[in-house]
Amino acid sequence: MSFVLLMGITCVIYCLFFKSTDDRKLAKIFYLPVAALLCVSFWGCVQVLFGWSIAPESTIRTTIYLLSYVAFFLLVFLKIKGTSAVPIFFRFIGLIVTVYCLYGLILYFTGNEKILWYDRWAFSQALSSTFVNRNSFAAYAGLGLNCLIAYSFWLFNVSTPKLFGLKSKLLGFFARHPHQVVILSLSLIIVFTALLLTGSRAGIISVAIAIIYLTLNLSFRDIGKREHIGNVKSVSWALPIFFISFLAIFAFSGDMFKYRMNAGLENDYRFKIYPFLMELTQEGPLVGTGLGTFPEVFSEHRKPDLHRHVVRAHNDYLEILLTAGPLVGGLFIMLFSFFIVKLAFNRNMSFTMEVFSVCFVSIMLQIALHSSVDFPLQIPAIAITLCGVMGATAVLWCEHRR
Secondary structure, three states: OHHHHHHHHHHHHHHHHOOOOOOOOOOHHHHHHHHHHHHHHHHHHHHHHOOOOOOHHHHHHHHHHHHHHHHHHHHHHHHOOOHHHHHHHHHHHHHHHHHHHHHHHHHHOOOOOEEOOEEOOOOOOOOOOOOOOHHHHHHHHHHHHHHHHHHHHHHHHHHOOOOOOHHHHHHHHHHHOHHHHHHHHHHHHHHHHHHHHOOOHHHHHHHHHHHHHHHHHHHHOOOOOHHHHHHHHHOOOHHHHHHHHHHHHHHHOOHHHHHHHHOOOOOOOHHHHHHHHHHHHHHOOOOOOOOOOHHHHHHHHOOOOOOOOOOOOOOHHHHHHHHOOHHHHHHHHHHHHHHHHHHHOOOOOOHHHHHHHHHHHHHHHHHHHHHOOOOHHHOHHHHHHHHHHHHHHHHHHHHOOO
């Protein structure tokens, strides 16, 4: 919570004292996610004011989180100086995630007994870096992996626009950016290895689907100007390399990963909770129980066969429908879904805009899939990073307003 308050104070100071010299206006398509977040935040305030929240403190705290995400999105959107800085921002996100993954690997191979300076109390056989939950860290690692792949693809194509043949392109790429090639290659290996060692079934599958979507789009879509078409198709080897790497690391990653991938779903506790949550949503108030009140609702209404207490629904969609109510929660989901679909099917963009827009859609696809069986959007580190990436993408769309 202190991090969120610090973020809010930073955004307020920036908005008060920074005077932008750039006549930058947010593209209309990005009004949709901002409207969705502000709508739910406003509804949280209404729930508290009218006494509809069963735990006002939790609702206030969740509302503050949501407003801080909007503030951070606007801060990134206003602060990035021009479209040329957007690729650097994506690289920055990818390298930050790499640092987290490297730290996690060091912990993992030295006993995996600590989370920062605390004794580890959960997921002792899984890599989770500074995160408590391995599933959340898998989502975070996937976000960074998407950014690294998109930036590497962009740098490769802008560095070799006039070269023909894959061998010439690779040699030219390495000659122009030797240090970046080494750093990016190591980063991709580190993040990919850390992702697999989380043992998060939902995290790995959702990231794999997102990477396939990203790779296919970057390899085979007519991206930007005609002179880039040959470059795009020349990297179609990326997809088989991804699968070969996946299988290789699978073979050497130990029994934990194999066990997690082969484990049955019939005993997974979350699948016993979902029918109960749908029943609660149908029978509950249309105005919802209050943002962030799932722990209180579950404790009060859980059935005898649900013997374990959980503080998250392990499904962000069901939880927002329960706590915000079917109407507001449904509107929130609908606005974000429409935003992603509209973003995914836009055409006639510049090369840079297309690459990083596809990357952002890929990240949203990953998080959307993962949210159906977990709660990545409720982890501040993931939500803040996601809003930052969305803010950077919005900068590119200033030249392509709809």
